[in-house]
Amino acid sequence: MIEQDTISTPAGLRIIPLGGLGEIGLNMALFEYGDDIIVVDCGLMFPEPHMLGIDFVIPDIAYLRERADRVRGIFLTHGHEDHIGALPFVLQEISPPLYGTALTLGFVREKLKEFDLDGYVDLEVVKPRETVAAGTFEVEFIRVSHSIVDGCALAIRTPEGVVIHTGDFKIDHTPVDGELTDLATFARYGTEGVLALMADSTNVEREGFTLSERVVGEAFDEIFPRCPGRIIVAAFSSNIQRVQQAVDAAARCGRKVLLNGRSMVANVAIARQLGYLRIPDGILTDLKELPRLPKEEVCMITTGSQGEPMSSLARIAMDDHKQIKLEQGDTVILSSRFIPGNEKTISDLINHLYRRGAEVYHEKVSEVHVSGHASQEELKLILNLVKPRFFIPVHGEYRHLVKHARLAQMVGVPAERCLLAVNGDVISFRDERGGIADRVETGRVFIDGKGIGDVGEVVLKDRKHLSEDGMVVVIIAINQYTGEVIYGPDVVSRGFVFEDESQEYLDETKKIVLDTLAGMTIEARTDWGEVKQEVRRVLRRFFNKTIERRPVILPLILDM
Amino acid sequence: MIEQDTISTPAGLRIIPLGGLGEIGLNMALFEYGDDIIVVDCGLMFPEPHMLGIDFVIPDIAYLRERADRVRGIFLTHGHEDHIGALPFVLQEISPPLYGTALTLGFVREKLKEFDLDGYVDLEVVKPRETVAAGTFEVEFIRVSHSIVDGCALAIRTPEGVVIHTGDFKIDHTPVDGELTDLATFARYGTEGVLALMADSTNVEREGFTLSERVVGEAFDEIFPRCPGRIIVAAFSSNIQRVQQAVDAAARCGRKVLLNGRSMVANVAIARQLGYLRIPDGILTDLKELPRLPKEEVCMITTGSQGEPMSSLARIAMDDHKQIKLEQGDTVILSSRFIPGNEKTISDLINHLYRRGAEVYHEKVSEVHVSGHASQEELKLILNLVKPRFFIPVHGEYRHLVKHARLAQMVGVPAERCLLAVNGDVISFRDERGGIADRVETGRVFIDGKGIGDVGEVVLKDRKHLSEDGMVVVIIAINQYTGEVIYGPDVVSRGFVFEDESQEYLDETKKIVLDTLAGMTIEARTDWGEVKQEVRRVLRRFFNKTIERRPVILPLILDM
Incomplete structure (x- = not known):
């Protein structure tokens, strides 16, 4: 300070x-x-x-x-x-x-x-x-x-x-x-x-000019009455006006509203308490009631519009949700922007929803977002x-x-x-x-x-390197006076090659390490820095030549 | 078979x-x-x-x-x-x-x-x-x-x-x-x-209807004469008609054409040889001539329109290219689609080009692609x-x-x-x-x-796990009869925490491993499967509780 x-x-x-x-x-x-x-x-x-x-x-x-x-x-x-x-x-x-x-x-x-x-x-x-x-x-x-x-x-x-x-x-x-x-x-x-x-x-x-938020309500009013099955509206939970419009459209069609997603439940509660959101009496229904409600009376308002893999909308799309199984006739409205960087994930979400038989509206095909x-x-x-x-x-x-x-x-x-x-x-x-x-x-x-702040550029660079070709750990114990190999080399890998099918390849790797050590002078072999560098150099070349991969190579030399 | x-x-x-x-x-x-x-x-x-x-x-x-x-x-x-x-x-x-x-x-x-x-x-x-x-x-x-x-x-x-x-x-x-x-x-x-x-x-x-390819040529003819500096057109090298139109527009403005990118050079050669591309005499110039050409005579046609990090367009945008340094007045035309999934990378590329002072045209703001x-x-x-x-x-x-x-x-x-x-x-x-x-x-x-085909779901899952929180390797040598710890534990990490600043944290990790081993019976301590499982369990909890991370934990027990 x-x-x-x-x-x-x-x-x-x-x-x-x-x-x-x-x-x-x-x-x-x-x-x-x-x-x-x-x-x-x-x-x-x-x-x-x-x-x-x-x-x-x-x-x-x-x-x-x-x-x-x-x-x-x-x-x-x-x-x-x-x-x-x-x-x-x-x-x-x-x-x-x-x-x-x-x-x-x-x-x-x-x-x-x-x-x-x-x-x-x-x-x-x-x-x-x-x-x-x-x-x-x-x-x-x-x-x-x-x-x-x-x-x-x-x-x-x-x-x-x-x-x-x-x-x-x-x-x-x-x-x-x-x-x-x-x-x-x-x-x-x-x-x-x-x-x-x-x-x-x-x-x-x-x-x-940017269109008025009210345009989305008009789109809801056009889409909702045409939906034969359940309606799921995905939106950002902070977009209280959007939630209001979905609630109002549901009310006009005689549908119950079910809230889904932790932040949706929390933000709706805050907004109602402070008077920013008006939900007609008797329309809000607990998610647990879902299996008992007739399809044409369901309007779920949920988070997950960006295709977040752990969100319940993603689970619904993958047919992996406890309370709801989509069917032909159900409708999903993605009432939010495709945030740059999320386009592919959202596109995958939409495809999965279609696989379940649902119809999907989103900002690219309908005015369900402004x-x-x-x-x-x-x-x-x-x-x-x-x-x-x-x-x-x-x-x-x-x-x-x-x-x-x-x-x-x-x-x-x-x-x-x-x-x-x-x-x-x-x-x-x-x-x-x-x-x-x-x-x-x-x-x-x-x-x-x-x-x-403890994750800096070095850590991120390592993660990127690990993510691309995985990691190979080489463990060797060398007598620090005689240069004799006491243990190993052991070779363990993660994210590199199929381990159960590639024992032969890892055995070859071990042999190369042993040959490398054998070719070094005693002075070099008792210098851990030298050994690590040489093992890295030789294996980098070997992996690149044989399978064109560049894993993180981590030689561990044990002092013994 | x-x-x-x-x-x-x-x-x-x-x-x-x-x-x-x-x-x-x-x-x-x-x-x-x-x-x-x-x-x-x-x-x-x-x-x-x-x-x-x-x-x-x-x-x-x-x-x-x-x-x-x-x-x-x-x-x-x-x-x-x-x-x-x-x-x-x-x-x-x-x-x-x-x-x-x-x-x-x-x-x-x-x-x-x-x-x-x-x-x-x-x-x-x-x-x-x-x-x-x-x-x-x-x-x-x-x-x-x-x-x-x-x-x-x-x-x-x-x-x-x-x-x-x-x-x-x-x-x-x-x-x-x-x-x-x-x-x-x-x-x-x-x-x-x-x-x-x-x-x-x-x-x-x-x-x-989809617009005619010719619309792009018209856009080039509108943009090219207004460009005071160099023009760089980025396109897919297989899009021979697009290259033709860029060449023609350059010729009409008295600009030389320089080809950049391995596949651009190769595909243009193939297309010319087979008669699919007509380049007027004397207009095609070697990239090496670039530093000697007046700016208003340069039209580079290049790959890299998707913001590929190793492409020369990306290097130009990062001001990391040997032959060209962008300046105020230079123009870059991204004459290709934003392929879904690449939007963020391309958007970053455009921002960097603006940082260099260039003007950028792309499909979202101009008809430079159909x-x-x-x-x-x-x-x-x-x-x-x-x-x-x-x-x-x-x-x-x-x-x-x-x-x-x-x-x-x-x-x-x-x-x-x-x-x-x-x-x-x-x-x-x-x-x-x-x-x-x-x-x-x-x-x-x-x-x-x-x-x-040797990279399957297991390898990809490992890579994903490694990419998120890195890897912690724990090395211990245990006497297989007495259960005595002969060496270690050594703890090495990659992509996990700042290594130079976190010695204390890794020392604490070692202590936890030692305490865990001390608390095990000799029978358990001489069962490598048991030791690995216990080390994983204890460290997973420790990392999660202290810093909420879930690295790949790789315990290596040496037979000694």
């Missing part, structure tokens, strides 16, 4: 994105002025395929850790995992109050309970158009519509001017919960003058309402940030005031001037089980 | 798909009548992500192997890997003549050379509208357009009637090479009467021209086959004559009746390096 007083107090306003710029996920940005820091969002990312065995990825908060006593609050725009998911890890190191709307904090509380952190954290519920003071900052929450209810943008008033952070948003003129994106407040700040706008870049490649992010025309609208002096595209892969900066230039922000920052850049503002002034240490921290 | 004469001669016509039904890839079907068998296509599949370390997947040809002497020929519809890629492996077991068009066999010959099989195989070039007799079968080749030139459908005349196999096709009314899908021949067979149609289901989910497969209206057209008695959807995932069968019903094929077969089903026809009558052994064979 660095001594706090050795850390200088910077001049002007500094905005430092720690995650979310150049990637979708782990959104986190900090605002620093004098001795005050506030944080916007604290998200995680689900691992990419090459991050073998990793459970979550969170931003590296080294910069924040060293300034823990200056953090005046964490402001949460909404309750998605890529905005709140890193909290249980980050709150083990810093413990400022958390500010967010009721549902956002409802989801946060549930998460903190899982990690036994509930009760240790100060959760402050804020309503849209309310303002919170935190050190020198004043933060107003501005309602936005998104694929989760109770989302907000933030207007952050600083001594250098107002910065608006959109959070994740779209402009839905007919939202299911009636909560419109508060364009008037954006306009008010625009009239007053805004130093900088940080805006969601996710859908910057899409032309036009995005929660603004498309080009909405992004232009916000830019024109807010009229920021500076523009900082956030929440996107690198190409999204580039294209969002171009869009801002199209509506009149000068190129030199479109700041294309990446994680760790220090965006500095002083006296109406601004730019990327510095960099701080940043990066990704891998979480594997309970371990935080 | 089963004795040939124990294998019965079946009655009627039997069609047995060995691959490609219920999956995209490894297309292979056999036709059997009396003692004669012919094979249509012989493709491979590239491995899915869960097939760790696998290079290729090919169909299991057990059924064919046992009837090797009855195989009268392998008929190839076109030269894509999923139709010819398994040949080098299959031809090691059976060696009938191969029939195909000139370019198809040109690509096959190149492939056989790689495996030192060239010269051992009888390659018979066939032209469209020519007919080949093979045993009791007569096979006419019918020109079709596709994303490779010189593709054909097959009309297979059998004693039970004519079966038409479309191969991969689209109906391109303005093909770049002028070779139209030969609708007249399809119609002629339709008029005569067709027993069964087997048709490409890839694009059955797409409404309307599909080679027929959409719904084209599929209906072929069905109506051929008017088959039976319909068998092929070349598709399971949902595609289901939807293609429905499409056939829409145009009038009775439901009971739409045969929804999967790999290994025996589709039997006799006296105008037909149906799925039987099943034969089938499956997928994994190729890893030189090994054919």
Whole structure:
């Protein structure tokens, strides 16, 4: 731990994105002025395929850790995992109050309970158009519509001017919960003058406007009455409006609603308790009733829309579920996005559902999903309402940030005031001037089980190597004075070749090791480093030549 | 090897798909009548992500192997890997003549050379509208357009009637090479009467018509003149029409063409030699000239469009290429499909190209790629021209086959004559009746390096397990009479935890193993099976409790 007083107090306003710029996920940005820091969002990312065995990825908060006593609050725009998911890890190191709307904090509380952190954290519920003071900052929450209810943008008033952070948003003129994106407040700040706008870049490649969430309800109303058998709707459990629409469509067809999936049950309970979800009396039915319900009265709402192998939807598709066996006439609606990287898994899921005889609707063939992010025309609208002096595209892969900066230039922000920052850049503002002034240490921290950050590049590289051609362990005991082989070589492999059929091959491997040792001088043979290197070299060549594989070769020389 | 004469001669016509039904890839079907068998296509599949370390997947040809002497020929519809890629492996077991068009066999010959099989195989070039007799079968080749030139459908005349196999096709009314899908021949067979149609289901989910290949040339002509710097076009090297259009567009802008990628160089050479590709004099330039060429005169045509990590396009994107360093003003055109499963890798590639300052065009934002497969209206057209008695959807995932069968019903094929077969089903026809009558052994064979089929489920499961949490090897030498620990325990890990920082943790692991051994009776301690099981059990619990990981635990007990 660095001594706090050795850390200088910077001049002007500094905005430092720690995650979310150049990637979708782990959104986190900090605002620093004098001795005050506030944080916007604290998200995680689900691992990419090459991050073998990793459970979550969170931003590296080294910069924040060293300034823990200056953090005046964490402001949460909404309750998605890529905005709140890193909290249980980050709150083990810093413990400022958390500010967010009721549902956002409802989801946060549930998460903190899982990690036994509930009760240790100060959760402050804020309503849209309310303002919170935190050190020198004043933060107003501005309602936005998104694929989760109770989302907000933030207007952050600083001594250098107002910065608006959109959070994740779209402009839905007919939202299911009636909560419109508060364009008037954006306009008010625009009239007053805004130093900088940080805006969601996710859908910057899409032309036009994003469709209203209500379109999905209309699709449900078209599909549901045509379904002769059971209906299964798979959606993200945080998408409360989506759940509401599935419930309403079920009610209109006289179907019971059964909830499936741990997070679906938990989030529906939270949303109902806080008044964000209205389920008509008598319609909600326990999953245990499923076998007794007539098929045409069943509407299951479930998680597992990404084809997660352990989810119950995947088990249903593989005909490996206790309570439900799909049949001809049943219908599955995947009411969610094909998240990039999951396309193949979801496609496999759909094929299995067809094998079971079910009909499947998904976003590629039907309007059973709409995005929660603004498309080009909405992004232009916000830019024109807010009229920021500076523009900082956030929440996107690198190409999204580039294209969002171009869009801002199209509506009149000068190129030199479109700041294309990446994680760790220090965006500095002083006296109406601004730019990327510095960099701080940043990066990704891998979480594997309970371990935080102990899985680094070396471990991942080893896992990748192991995954490709497996591992061969060679055990030899050598007398450290005479160089005589006392034991072995024993050869054991995993993930390399069929072990029961390849005894001959492993015997040949042993012989090669013995021959190699025999060809070495006594000096070399009593130098374990030398022996290991030679065994590796010879076997690498042997495996490559005979079967073109490159397993991890682990020679173990026993001191005896 | 089963004795040939124990294998019965079946009655009627039997069609047995060995691959490609219920999956995209490894297309292979056999036709059997009396003692004669012919094979249509012989493709491979590239491995899915869960097939760790696998290079290729090919169909299991057990059924064919046992009837090797009855195989009268392998008929190839076109030269894509999923139709010819398994040949080098299959031809090691059976060696009938191969029939195909000139370019198809040109690509096959190149492939056989790689495996030192060239010269051992009888390659018979066939032209469209020519007919080949093979045993009791007569096979006419019918020109079709596709994303490779010189593709054909097959009309297979059998004693039970004519079966038409479309191969991969689209109906391109303005093909770049002028070779139209030969609708007249399809119609002629339709008029005569067709027993069964087997048709490409890839694009059955797409409404309307697939765009003409020429659209891509128009997109090139629009983009090329606007590019201030270098142009890099990434495409599949087998897509000769695409290469032709890139060459033509380059020529019109006064750019030199540089070919990059081993298969691009090879396939262009084959196509030029056979007259399928016309490159104007003086335009083709060696890659070594690249550093000396003015930027606005460069058009590189390269492989690597799927973001393959070792391809030179990936290295260019990572700024790790010897001859080329991208700059602002350079343009990359990904002129190919985002193959399902590769989306994330391609998306990462695009982001890196933007980081280098390049502009990127791809199929999601521009018409720089069109599909080679027929959409719904084209599929209906072929069905109506051929008017088959039976319909068998092929070349598709399971949902595609289901939807293609429905499409056939829409145009009038009775439901009971739409045969929804999967790999290994025996589709039997006799006296105008037909149906799925039987099943034969089938499956997928994994190729890893030189090994054919020696990587099975156990090895893959081990690789997956290794990839997730790595491996912990525990070495102990125990006196087999006294149960005394003579050596160790030594603990070595790979892909598990940071080794340099976790000595303490591994020491604790050793202590637990010692304590476990101390707590065992002498009888148990001298029973290696018992010791291994106990060490595994105790460590599994320890790792799970302390860091929630589940590595492969490999206890090695040395006999001493």
